[in-house]
Amino acid sequence: MRDALVGLACVVVADALLIGQAFLMMRLDADKSTLLTAFPFMTLVALGVPTIFLLRYLKRRGISLGFNRLGAKGWHLLWEFPAAVLFAGATSSWIGPLVGLEPSGESSLSDGTSLGIMLTLATYLLVGPFLEEIVFRRLLMGYLDTVVPAVVSVVISSAIFGVAHIAPAAMIYTGFMGIALALATRWHTSLWAGFILHFCNNLLVQAVLLSGV
Numbered sequence: 001m002r003d004a005l006v007g008l009a010c011v012v013v014a015d016a017l018l019i020g021q022a023f024l025m026m027r028l029d030a031d032k033s034t035l036l037t038a039f040p041f042m043t044l045v046a047l048g049v050p051t052i053f054l055l056r057y058l059k060r061r062g063i064s065l066g067f068n069r070l071g072a073k074g075w076h077l078l079w080e081f082p083a084a085v086l087f088a089g090a091t092s093s094w095i096g097p098l099v100g101l102e103p104s105g106e107s108s109l110s111d112g113t114s115l116g117i118m119l120t121l122a123t124y125l126l127v128g129p130f131l132e133e134i135v136f137r138r139l140l141m142g143y144l145d146t147v148v149p150a151v152v153s154v155v156i157s158s159a160i161f162g163v164a165h166i167a168p169a170a171m172i173y174t175g176f177m178g179i180a181l182a183l184a185t186r187w188h189t190s191l192w193a194g195f196i197l198h199f200c201n202n203l204l205v206q207a208v209l210l211s212g213v
Contacts, residue, residue, distance in 0.1 A: 004143040006057055007135035010050035011164050014131065017046035019166075044123045051131045058134075066138045068190040077184070077193060081200045084180035088201075092173040121206060129198035136161045136178065137185045137194045154182040177201060 021042040058065065070077075136157050144153035162175025185194040 007139035
């Protein structure tokens with residue numbers, strides 16, 4: 001439980017840093033160009049600092065990250081990714097309107113500099129999934145597996161994963177995607193499975209947002 005709580009605390013700190021930095025920029029009355037320039041670095045700091053702390057903590061505790069070799073089953077990720085997207089997309093599009101939540105297609109990345117976009121994408125596609133997979137699939141689900149049945153562990157860890165994304169319109173989709181990521185991680189017995197699917201999902205979502213679809 002201690003390790004799971006430390007992991008969740010790192011996610012809370014990351015969210016708090018993102019929100020705190022945003023409020024600070026608002027208080028300073030920064031113009032749009034300043035915000036677009038600072039945002040990539042703010043995101044990197046907000047996600048990078050908790051990730052580094054968590055990695056050092058796990059190393060001191062002697063806890064493996066769980067990135068085991070995928071083995072012969074790794075090719076199944078080719079169909080698991082579209083299946084995960086269809087599952088999360090279909091369920092969220094059905095349930096979202098019922099509870100008054102629908103995803104937003106707006107993105108401000110297209111107004112940023114090339115360097116800013118690259119830095120933001122690198123953080124969003126690599127650092128974010130890396131931190132979240134360790135916290136939600138390795139630590140939280142790993143702890144829940146010791147106290148509740150596997151099905152309950154998957155559902156609870158995925159629900160918390162969804163809530164952790166703060167934006168109401170994103171919670172439902174990420175919650176259901178969390179179920180797909182948890183199932184993939186369990187079936188492959190490797191965090192690589194969840195990370196790869198997570199990376200591909202974020203890449204797809206960002207590609208859609210940047211294209212304005």
